[in-house]
Ligand SMILES: [Zn+2]
């Protein structure tokens with residue numbers, strides 16, 4: 369479980385969800401504005417309080433370590449786990465993490481202060497051994513299955529030669545999710561979102577508010593939709609909606625954006641969005 | 649408007665209330681545990697964002713200044729007003745503020761880290777000039793009223809001598825509110841709460857949990873009621889109830905405490921408690 373940005377009250381919202389704080393392994397911070405980090409010390413304490421004892425990785429702009437460590441020091445919070453800080457240099461542009469299942473890329477956006485967008489790429493799932501087909505061919509299970517699964521060519525006891533590659537289904541391409549925090553419309557967002565299955569993009573302002581958006585270093589819903597279109601993503605999720613847009617008006621933002629990019633949704637706390645695998 | 653302690657989410661709760669952040673003039677922090685301070689940077693930013701431009705005073709243990717200033721620095725929050733920090737030495741025991749309407753006292757409690765209790769004493773309201781009585785005596789209004797109000801003796805044009813002190817109603821004693829944050833049962837709480845109109849006391853634990861309370865440096869509802877009784881207060885308000893006690897169980901805490909101190913209430917967010925003036 370990973371988090372992107374931790375606004376004030378995150379720990380309380382998490383308590384009201386099915387998420388367990390100790391399951392959170394990584395936290396990515398886009399930028400250091402208060403509404404994106406002021407919930408972090410509380411969340412870290414509550415992760416400890418609720419039995420979290422595995423290390424936690426925090427990624428973000430320079431300063432995040434000082435903020436977290438001073439907050440924990442002053443409040444005399446002794447955590448039951450270790451925090452690994454990864455402060456990203458301003459000009460970070462590329463891979464920042466590679467794990468067993470995912471690789472993460474970051475690049476700077478265009479906000480009043482250093483702000484990063486993140487691209488999370490799931491590794492391809494290798495094709496499955498087609499057991500049905502093997503059974504049909506009366507190939508008895510055993511160590512031979514392992515060899516076939518690795519794509520090797522095997523000679524059976526009865527003399528038949530079987531090419532493992534023929535016995536493996538299609539690889540399932542990994543999914544890509546891009547998260548664009550506070551920013552003006554920027555090319556780096558297009559780059560990070562390239563062919564993503566889902567793009568989460570801030571949409572502080574609405575249609576016709578480009579000037580406001582520029583002055584406040586934010587984006588409009590229409591700009592986010594343009595990014596989504598240019599990047600060829602499959603789905604656009606708008607968040608960070610200004611408090612001026614409530615209820616019906618938020619729905620209006622969604623409809624406006626859909627004129628540019630049809631598969632757009634405005635998302636809010638507790639929304640769960642499923643990202644399907646691509647069908648082969 | 650003053651605040652005592654600022655837990656995470658305070659700014660959001662305030663938005664849901666009739667309180668205007670810019671009306672907050674003073675903030676008193678009992679101690680630096682996260683659940684008492686992690687809402688402070690967000691509240692300070694939102695006070696600025698919502699047009700607060702008058703200075704703000706923050707009182708609390710040493711460390712509060714570093715915590716607030718690092719949080720504001722890292723988040724690049726530039727406030728539209730000045731903060732005056734008043735870091736109280738560990739052994740503070742007495743007056744920490746005297747204003748036009750109130751005097752505030754602080755003394756250390758018994759928590760794992762330095763924790764202060766606060767006693768707010770409203771100044772006596774001087775007696776009102778009894779205008780009815782003056783009218784009855786046919787004393788014409790004019791500058792003479794001012795002199796009488798100050799208690800001076802005045803000779804009227806018709807030769808009558810009037811003693812101002814006889815024309816002034818009883819002084820109205822100021823009200824006293826004592827706020828006891830996280831602590832074990834301690835004599836300093838009794839001292840701070842002496843004859844208070846209202847005592848707000850933490851009650852993390854319930855009846856029969858003295859051992860837990862002691863181990864965790866907190867109080868039970870029964871201990872708070874004993875403090876209220878010993879100090880001769882008029883009303884006891886229990887807060888900081890453990891999350892284990894919800895709904896009906898919180899009511900149970902109230903009923904248990906009432907066996908020792910009848911005028912006890914459990915209070916929660918948004919509760920408004922009126923503290924009546926003493927009748928003469
Ligand atoms: Zn921002």
Ligand SMILES: [Zn+2]
Pocket residue numbers: 679681759830
């Ligand atoms: Zn505490």
